[in-house]
Structures are given as structure tokens and as C-alpha cells.
Amino acid sequence: MSEKLEQLKTLLAEVADLNNAQALLGWDQQTYMPPGGNDARGNQLATIGKISHQKFTSDKIGQLLGDLEKEFAGADADSDEVRLLKVTRHEYDQATRVPADFVAEFAVVTTKAFEAWVEARKKSDFSIFQPHLEKVVELNQRYVSFFPPADHPYDVLLDQYERGMKTADVKEIFDALRPQQVELLQAIAEQPQVDDDFLHVEYDEQKMWDFSEVIASKFGYDWERGRQDKSAHPFTTGFSINDVRITTRFEEDNPTVMLFSTMHETGHGLYELGSNQAYERTPLAGGTSLAVHESQSRMWENLVGRSLPFWEYFYPEFQKLFPGQVGNLDLDTFYKGINKVESSLIRVNADEATYNMHIMLRLELEIGMVEGAVKAKDLPELWNAKMEEYLGITPPNDAKGVLQDVHWSYGSMGYFSTYALGNLISAQLWEKIAADIPDLPEQFRKGEFGALLAWLREKIHVHGSKFEPQEMVQRVTGSKIDAAPYVRYLKQKYSDIYGL
């Protein structure tokens, strides 16, 4: 290997160690840290973040990158070496274009914005958050200004989460999706509603936890290289390709949510665990983008975990565990209940058919704010109008409307669309998988998920961050990200359930 490449990898490994340590500080903060540790944890995260940033943006790494790009100019564009340089260049440019004093200001503004958001949501009073949101928008606009002019300013924000993705692409995808999804929702709304009362009774938490781990094991989650813990908001994090952890939560009034949370995070976890081991301590380790990540989590949660074949295998066991709750309930009713479609106010509780509507609403408002066309002060009104238009309901207050998500208070813009893109990609991959493994439903009915995991590993997981998201989807399915498979999937699924 080139001596300079060796040098670069040594420096990147050190940065990876720091980032992994930082991730552990974050994991602990959300799982086990006692409240007293909070202030110190903030200092620790800030110090390690600063050192990692300094080390990554060093002149030495810039010099090595430049030299190596010349050295590998004629090399195979799909080789690991060339791709490592490309991914590192992308991250390096993002990290070096943004001045240190901007980063510091961003941290100060968002710390205050988060506090204000917590208070605003508690009091359901948007005016408390509004001035902070205005600053967040202004910071995002300034962030954009550090980069070369793009087709659309929002491209720069998207690029933080989805390398190479354009605002025009996202708009085109969602423009195709929106009318079809609205039409489907209207058709469902005209049908009699399914029963899901059995989901909202008491279930034993420990039994549910144990069952969630049975499912994760069946999916192929490797407990020697991971673990599950509890947190207020479920998440997946990793400190190595061989130490990727998931969390889940128990909701008293919706106890089976724990199962779907675990399946969702298991999907993220399997993706991270599946990276080529040669990518350890390099920027190629781990998933390539939030949307592709979400395609994995949503696939295991929804296309697998809310499918009939899955429950044909698992339902008898579930009934045995919870005889009082579902012992006398037939599978068909259970299946319909866990797939109930209902317009609701809160994104994180939304079902498969309505979820994307929540995202489109946010995306449109975000783009408007970044363009300057939408003012923060008008947000509650616009939010409520779009909720009425897309889902036929109006939030009774801002806490259940415009204040429900934490993302803007963190300063994040450009993030939301990745959730919906993940849904679309999951269905797009699914059509390809169904063609490659025709007896997949039969396998699920026998509790076998190995062929699916092997397929995902080979086509997606093993490549880590090597390919850009659009490129990855194109390589695997032959087309760019496309809403059609997801619409086909929803239509077929809900035609069966609601008898459309």
C-alpha cells in the first residue's frame, strides 16, 4: 500500500477512535448516566468533539488527501482506496469549509434553542421557541454560504445526510408520491376501521422485552457484538463494526411498540454490523446515509415485522406469552390491528400509510424557511393548514403540532426527508429481493430470515459508506430512488387489510 495512504489511514483511525469514544459518551448519557453527570458529560462531549475536529481538519490530512488524489487519479474508481479518498474528501470539505467560530456559535445557539424548545413544548407556546428558530434558520443559511453555490441552497443541507442528493430530486420523488398517497388514504378512510383495542391493554414489560430479543436474534442480530438497553427514545449506535448497540422502550399504553422499536433498531444495527471488517476505523465503516439506513430499519420493522408471514410464524408464540391479551384473538384480527391506518398528529406514532405525509409537510416548510419564503412566525398556521390538507386533522395545540419534533432545536435542517426516502428505498429493494428470493414469504412462515439478511449483507451492508445513496440504490435495483414501488406496496397491503 502507498506509504501516504498508510499515513492517512493512521490519522483517520485516531479520529475514528475519538468519534467512537464520543458515541459511547452519548450512549451512556441516554441509557445509564445518573442526572448528576449531565454537566460534566457536556464538557466531555465538547472536548472530544473539538479535538476530533482539530485532528480531522489538520493540514496534514489535507496535504495527504491532495497528494493521494493525484496518486490514485488513474486507479479503479470503484476500488476501496479511491472510495476512501472520495468519502474522506467529502467529510473533509464539509468540516473545513465551516469556520471554527461558526461551529462555536452554532453550539451556543442550539443549546439555548433546545432549552427553549423543551419549555415551549411543555407550555405548548410556539412564541417561546420562535426567536430561537429564526436564529437556527439564519445559521443554516450561513452554513450554506460557506459552500460553492448549488442548484438550490437546500442541496447543501441535504448533502450533510444524503451525499449527492439534490433538492430537485427529492421534490420530484415526493411530487410523484403525494397525490397517490393522499388518494390511498382517502380510500382507506371510506372503509370500516379495523380493531386494535387489544394493543392498548396491559402487557408484562419483561415478557415483551424477552420476546423482542427473540425476534432480534431470529433476524440475525449478533449479541456477541451488540446488546439492547432501554432509553427514552430508541436509537442505534456503534463504537466499532463489532460493537453496535440498540435501545428500545416500553410504552404503558401501547406495549407492543417495544417489539417494533426493537425490530427497527435491529435493522439499523444489522446494517452497521455488516460493514466490511477492512473498513474498521475508517470513514467507510457504517451506513452510507440516513435514508439508506432508514431503508434497513423500516424494512425489518414494516416489510418484515408487520407482514402476515412473519406473524404466521411468531403469533402462536406471542399468544402463548400473552394468553389473557390475545389468547382468543385470531391472527387475521391481530394482523389488521397492528397495521391500522389512522390519521394522527404525531409523526413518530404514524403508521406506514400516513408517515410520509408528516415528512412532506416538514420538508416543504423547511425548504420554504431556507429559501426565506416561509417565516418562522407563520409556521404554526402553515403547519396546521398542511395537516388539514394532507391528513384531514388539525392539531389542537402547538405541542401536538409544530413543536413536536426536536430536530430544529438541534439546528438540523435537511434531515426529515431521509425518513421518507428510507421508506421508499425499503420498498424498492423489496421488489428486487422478492424477485431474487421468490420463496421469502415461505421462509418467514418457518421463522427463517437468513436468506434476507445474506442478501442485504452482500448487496448493501458490506459496502459500508463506499457508495453514495443514489448510486447504491441504482447499483442494486437498476433505478434511482423511486416512489412507485412504495405506492405499489402500500396499495397491495391495504387493499388486503381494508378490502379496497
Place this chain on the structure above:
Amino acid sequence: MSEKLEQLKTLLAEVADLNNAQALLGWDQQTYMPPGGNDARGNQLATIGKISHQKFTSDKIGQLLGDLEKEFAGADADSDEVRLLKVTRHEYDQATRVPADFVAEFAVVTTKAFEAWVEARKKSDFSIFQPHLEKVVELNQRYVSFFPPADHPYDVLLDQYERGMKTADVKEIFDALRPQQVELLQAIAEQPQVDDDFLHVEYDEQKMWDFSEVIASKFGYDWERGRQDKSAHPFTTGFSINDVRITTRFEEDNPTVMLFSTMHETGHGLYELGSNQAYERTPLAGGTSLAVHESQSRMWENLVGRSLPFWEYFYPEFQKLFPGQVGNLDLDTFYKGINKVESSLIRVNADEATYNMHIMLRLELEIGMVEGAVKAKDLPELWNAKMEEYLGITPPNDAKGVLQDVHWSYGSMGYFSTYALGNLISAQLWEKIAADIPDLPEQFRKGEFGALLAWLREKIHVHGSKFEPQEMVQRVTGSKIDAAPYVRYLKQKYSDIYGL
């Protein structure tokens, strides 16, 4: 405040953040980390350790220290500022005198030594470990050579754990202790043995865990600033004055050990939690030395937790929890059972009366090795001879003899004596406490430990690392570390129990 002092504190705070992050990596490694994370964790610990060392040994800190020592030359020698400079100077000299390539070599040698020790202990074959121990001794001798000549080379090693402590002091203390402790043990051995069969039956682990937390709470452990988890070897660690965690363990064949482990670690934890908050992110935070730390843990474990007044309060509750095990057992028998004295092979299982003998044996061998008078190859024979001399028993094999402790494989020499010194200090403090709070036993009988904790906080905890161990003991008790109170304590306690 002096501008330079402000600068120094900023740099030290960054180092503290790194060290605290490293401590969390270590805590996780011993509590929750899945096995797959092991290699990556080693890299993370090494990277953060290296960066912390680089930052702490920077010329900038050296320059500031030198300037500030001049600036504060005439200031109150007991002020926090002067003491911060003194402690920092001590750590800075230790860190800068040792060359980086020595540190790297030390890490390599001890990694291999640890692996060899694990194998040697498993096979009970000292010859596997011997060449590694020879290298460890040689490294310790080289370590000593980096420092100015001391009265005794072992002083330099002791000074790593006990600032200012001299080999001559330790020898003098133990020379006074040894004959009296041997005499006591012989007297006990002539008496009929007490019964402790009831300790070695089955107890429910979860109930024992819950009871251990009840005791920790009564001692004043603050769960808002700490937590308890399980680990193979109990320990205490902290990432802030306000996030200090303990661990405990359950032994199937000796279930009550969990209680005493928790009490022991709670003692360490209370010390760390009690530091002056102004010391956060400075080298003054946390306990001043391992021996003073051990005085706190042993006090809560033994002088409190194995005392009759303590159990006069807690025994009825314990009996209610475990009616099958101790429901019909009188308190006197229980109290004698948990204080049974018996010569045994393994240090960590030793009782209060025999523990120090294990330490003296190790200390003498260590000093001999560092002096060059004792050769590694002769160690098993010397070990067994001393065991016979001090405790009247001979290990049947090396696993239960010279190979039982991990410390040498880590490269640690100078550490063992701190355990015994801690015992001595605990009794020395206890005599002072008994004079200051005459009704302490009455308080314990009512389950009240607040006055004891308040005393410890005011006299010891709040000062963090401000005072050297000998200085601390002198300030609080009026004398230097002295074996006499511990001997008086043992004699009185065991006279009652064994009717001497």
C-alpha cells in the same frame, strides 16, 4: 484570579475531560461491553490515553506551571491555588520524566504479561509467567531510573500511589504491626472456631442486590449522582464529582459477599462524591491516594458494616428477607459468622485479621525484586515459605499462591501496601471519630449514619487531593500513619468474638 492560572485550569479541564472519557470507556468495558467490542476498545483507550498524555505534558502547561509557581511563591501554602500547583507539578513531573518510547514499551510488555498471567494461572504454572515478570521488574527498575535518586528505589514506585510516602515509613509501620498481628492470629487459632455455615447456602441474588442498595442509601450514597452495576471484579469509578459509580458482584457460594462489596465500593464512592465542587475538572478532584481511599472503603465495609451496632439495626430486616437462611439464627451467631477469622490462601477473600499478612508478604517480595535481591524464579518458593510463616498454611499450587493477583501482570509495583495502609488509617480515623461522636454506636443501632458521613466529608472528602496522605492523616488525627489503633481495634473486636 491570575490570568495564567485561568489558562492553566482551562488546559487541565481539557485533560480531565479526556481522562473522564477514558474512565467511561473502562467502566463500560467491565460492565456492559459485548465481547466483540474488545479490540476496538483497546484502540480507543490507547488513543485517548495518548492524547491526554500529550496535552498534559505540553510545554505550555510546563511553562504556565513554572510561571505560576513563582507568582504564588509567597501565597498561603494551604490555599487551593498553591495546592493545585503542587499536585499538578507532582503529576506533571511523573508524566514528563518518563519517555514516550518507555510508555509504549511498557504497554506492549504488560499486554503480553497479562495474557501470560491468565494462561499461567489457568494452568497453575508459574514458569509461563516468569519471563514476563522478569521484564516487568526490569521496567519498574528503569522507571525508577528516570527520577532523581531517592532514599530507596522503591520510594519512586510508592510515590505513584501515595504521594510522599517512603519505603522506610512503610517498613517501620509494618514492622510494628507484624508481630502483634501474628500473635493475635495465634491466640485466635487456639480458640474454638465460630460457625458460618449459614453464609454458604443459597440466597436470592435479586433480594441481596436490593438489600445492598438499601444499605448504600442508608450510608448516604446519592443515586442522583451515581449508580450500581455488576462486574466480575467490583470497582468504583467516576467521570465527574457528580457521576461516581460503583459495581458489585454475586458469588454463588458466598452470597453475602455482595453486601460487603457494595459497602466497600460505597465507601470509595462517598469519598469521590464528597470532593469540593470547585475542584471539578482539576487534579484536586477525587481521593488523594489509594491508601486514604482504602481507609474509606474499609471503614464502611468493616468498621461499620461488620460491627454489631450496624447489624442490631439491619439484622431484623435481613432475617425478614431471608427467613429460610437466617430466620432462626440469633444475631450473636450471625455477627460472629461474618467476622470469622481463618487463615486462607486468597488475599481478596481474607478477613480483617489476616488481610494485612497477605499484603506484608507481597510488599517484602516486591521490595526484594526491585532491589534485585529476590529473583523472579525463586518467587513461588519464597511465597509459599512466607505463607507458612505468616498464616501457617502452604498453597497447594501456584494458582492459589504466587499467581493469584493480577497486579504484577499489569506492571504495577508499589500498589499492594496501599491496601494494608488503608486498613491502618481506617482504624486511626475511627479512634478520632469515636472521640468526636461518642454516641456513634447508638446512632448505628437506629440506622443513622449521617453524622459519620458528615464528619468524613468535612475532615477528608471535601479536600479531594489537596493534602498528601501522611499530611491528611496528621491533620485529622494528630499523628502520622500508625499501626497501633488498628491492632487495638482487632484485639478488642476479636477478644469479644473469640473470647480471648
